[in-house]
């Protein structure tokens with residue numbers, strides 16, 4: 001090297017040195033700071049939380065604590081936040097065989113949730129309840145796993161879908177009805193039967209009856225909670241209606257949501273009927 005410097009580089013005209021310097025600068029790209037882990041946008045996490053409540057919380061509970069010996073906890077569970085999100089996504093796509101003999105299985109959500117939705121739930125679960133994971137799941141990851149995942153572990157027969165309620169029918173699943181949480185599925189509450197066989201004519205009164213029942217158990221239920229209970233109860237009834245296409249069923253649910261605020265307020269609470277005592 002010394003010879004090169006002494007006899008050649010040191011002798012180079014200044015213009016050549018400049019050219020050489022310019023070349024060296026382009027040949028080695030400027031050093032970058034290491035790529036930051038991708039993190040989901042806050043809206044995705046909010047959506048993930050909503051979808052978790054509708055699809056997972058009935059079993060794994062809203063606080064992710066699960067139920068001892070029946071449903072594993074997701075809060076503080078390394079298998080969901082440590083490493084890449086593949087296992088978590090795989091569990092959602094394919095479902096899982098029961099944890100304990102005679103215990104319930106975990107249903108697969110491959111037909112119920114789309115790629116974005118599964119990624120959103122994964123990112124919520126990886127970062128919720130103090131889980132220190134990275135919200136790096138993307139719809140692309142889900143699609144890739146859909147294509148390569150082994151066949152579903154769980155047969156999606158009606159009774160597999162939900163051991164929680166007989167109303168968790170295949171039709172309800174196809175429509176993406178929310179799963180039933182404990183107070184809804186408790187047969188002692190009769191909440192689900194209130195909506196069975198409901199028609200357009202009977203819907204308003206049945207809805208009021210349902211809301212009254214829920215309020216008996218939860219006097220401080222918020223509007224949002226009441227809305228969720230009502231939609232959860234009505235959805236399987238719409239799903240079971242023969243002769244309606246999927247989009248007509250969705251439209252019926254949307255109309256129901258729109259009508260709910262008035263039904264939740266109830267005529268007995270409106271100023272008009274209360275006026276004058």
Ligand code: HEC
Pocket residue numbers: 052055056057058059060070071072073074077079080087088091092096097098099100103104105106107109121125161162163179
């Ligand atoms: C009907 C009840 C039920 C529902 C609904 C349900 N799961 Fe599960 N889940 C289970 C059961 C039971 C297991 C245990 C299966 C096993 O270990 O074999 C499980 C296991 C898991 C595991 C593996 C945990 C571990 O420690 O191995 C993950 C992750 C998971 N569920 C995520 C979800 C997510 C996310 C959703 C919502 C999209 C969901 N589950 C919905 C019942 C359910």
